[in-house]
Amino acid sequence: MPPEPQREAESLRGSRRSSRRLPRRAAVGRRSFTSTLKALDELAASGAHVSIRITDLDRGTTVLSGDDYLTLPIAGLGVVPLLIEVAAGFESGALDPLEIIERSSVDPVAVAGVWQHLKAPALPLVDLAVLTASTGDALAANALLHRVGLEAVHVRIAQLGLTRTAVLDRVRDERGPDDAPHFALGSANELAEIFAALVNTQTVSPAVSAQVAEWLSLNHDLSLIAASTGLDPFAHENDQHGLLFINKTGRDAGVRVEAGVLAGPRAGVAYALIVCFDDVSIMHRMRAHDAFRTLGVELMEYVH
Template structure:
């Protein structure tokens, strides 16, 4: 799937994806709510430096997009592609097509040395439901590949279509190195559709209430709170029941020159579904930290919005 052309003028204005003067990212500010001035400045600076930036924040109560910038553009999203895979796995658990306790042998899988902990465990065999937990909680590459191998890439692609994600694709599993015969990316997607997917999950509209609840439960275990989520102050290892009643579910995607995150953040004042994708030249640690800082700035202003 390639990057789609920019919408026409009329469509763009209606959807709120128009860029402001000077090529700056646009946004709508909900009445009585806080703006995203610092986030806009940080993301604009990334775009000015040559990065591709896509972002969308939607108020869950009103359905209004309160921050939008090129949210229709299809970009690499790395580990975010795990989310539709988990939706398919949960759907097959619910229908009985898959047994959650079906065992998978690690020995039969191609080794992957990137992110994950199963490769470091002594247990050579795990149940499918445990692999789903590992994929959601730690971005475990080997567990993700095992799930993808079990349900099949065509089935996941069919699920993506059923979810109405027209600008998303899961292209391949995780690999230590990508050769000329391999897909160039694990997954592609747009900020708009991933924010909508997370909104559907927390509103029990992704496949069914049961599937939505199961996938949300898995994702609530995610331990990567280092990007947008760093502003929440949550314990990365135990944040399902927060003492301050902060609702939070997220998933991140990381690859060389790719940082992406999508999720739902809810507080006493408001709730939002968000997604942000940044693709940049990872030439130095400073380039990488600049991208991280922009995402963390967005996290701070999301917290201000919901509280």
């Protein structure tokens, strides 16, 4: 991975592209992210690693960035390049969407998902992709990764031009000294770029972009940034208020991540926020979650 650029200041606020407060534009209402910056600065001051990137989709400009170049653990968000590789395989014919995968072909893992609780001992690849995107199903993700191969995902990441994103290993309940320390790594900058490319149909091909975006639109986890959208976690792909929304979250011990696209009547953004913190108490965890929800409120103000 390329070397990290030198930080201009220690605080999150000081590491943004401009040291001044972002200007408000009256034509689109409140556009300040003051509350978000305060919440993230407090997390950074408590020792958390914080990385954020928000990009305006219409203008292609950076709305907000802070340490967005840092490569940090991204937990379940690592399935996004995996899903891109699977969708590309479907399009090229290298993979049959209806190929049946036996659950017994992968090692048991219980950290997340529903397949472990289902009676069906085997599912087609396309259903595994849906489970991976919608419920963060660890067994389904591992089955996909086993089928396409870790090396193929590495090649796909390189073809996408991502230099700070990596899928290191399968999902595990516990990581021993001989295992990779994390499932996946990434930066807020590249995560936001991935989601912007998906909605702009620039990922591999328009068909691949549309397929992956469709899978991600089924994501049930709207508990972090997306909590402020008011969308139904189980049916939000066709919102009556005109919101376009896709997202993916990542969770691990001391790691919370969310990236996605949120578009409303006035604007659209691609966003990513990574917070790595000491998960020593429920209050430490809730403080991190509160920062995500604060950002969600201000993103809604931005797009409306």
